[in-house]
Amino acid sequence: MKKTSGFRSKKGSSPFGSSISPRRDGSHRINFQPGYRTRYKDLGKIHKAASVGNVAEVQRVLFLGKSGLNDKDKMNRTALHLACANGHLAVVALLLERRCQLNLRDSENRTALMKAVECQEEKCATLLLEHGADPNLTDANGNTALHHAVFCQNISLAAKLLSYDANIEARNEDDLTPLLLAISERKQQMVEFLVKKEANVHAVDKMKRYSCSFSF
Template sequence: MEGSVSNLEVCNFAYAGKFDQLKQCILSDKSLATKTDQDHRTALHWACSAGHTDIVQFLLNFGVEVNLKDDACWTPLHIAASAGRDEIVRALISKGAELNPVNQNGCTPLHYAASKDRYEIALMLLENGADPNVTDKLDSTPLHRASAKGNYRLIQLLLKQSASTNIQDSQGNTALHLACDEERVEAAKLLVEHGASIYIENKEEKTPLQMAKGSLGTILKRIVEG
């Protein structure tokens, strides 16, 4: 097939949004609904990736397993969250998608929602029981991800859903270290207002205060000293 992403026709139909062809395909051979391709992806993975809600709904109503992992251990929910597909995330959750599945990097869907600033998706995940303090293979939490990017509303949301501010990643950095290093001024202020310590040392024996550039250090000290 031209411009094909997969060695399976049904997966290419799912990715291209060719609903009628996909439906015909599956109704003539039900096993194709869950057949996996060269990346160990099913039609559901590809429909989530391209954002074809109608196809996702059809496959879910057809009874396709919602938590299947591809060769990098991504579930359909990882893919939909990372690609910013709000409606599809809602549909997957309503069909019982696991909220904290981890892929090869140890990341959950919430990690991707946090780093890519997918606010509505992060909210859905958290309201349905996703763990805000889950750590990936580098011991990064979703809060680390959001803080490094300066995703202000997402940081607010994670803090409201009891994300812990002082968890250290494998380099010893807290979310505040990352916000200061990237000069995310508003994010850094918000974290300190919610109890992030300016004095925790990372593996290089640097505190967030030492990493803060320009006037940021003074601002953060002022918040702490009240």
């Protein structure tokens, strides 16, 4: 079975990436552990400062030219990725003020916005969206930021993404729209929210099942 979203749980510390396996009813089970596993020695100077929220050090490193604003580490993470994953809003604001690139991708093709959503750092996600981050880019498994919000069952973040034109009918590599994902993962409150937002209740998954054919 191919890999899917790599969604991870809020307090997990496992490396990113996960496998998917079917339940008896044909729905999906996803191991969900947010954030990044970081090895300090692998990080550049700006990445180290951003990952711990040290605004002054980020400023110093940039002033001295010891790191570039958009430099990537060994896992293609920028300072923005690390600041968002760890909820360091002041660092995010500084990087945006310096006009960092918003939509660069890490080794799993995830943007900083996806990491902010995955880690449920809503203030960071909101700031990125306000500065033009694209909510419809997809990661290595075809998931958009909205798919990540659905799996976390974070309705507030989902609403924020939709207010910035996130595609409510986007499909990941398993052919799941956000609504189909919410149904297959039994996220009832999210299902109700997406239906109210006029998600297509007649969407069909790879097994040719309609949304209305699922049961909790």
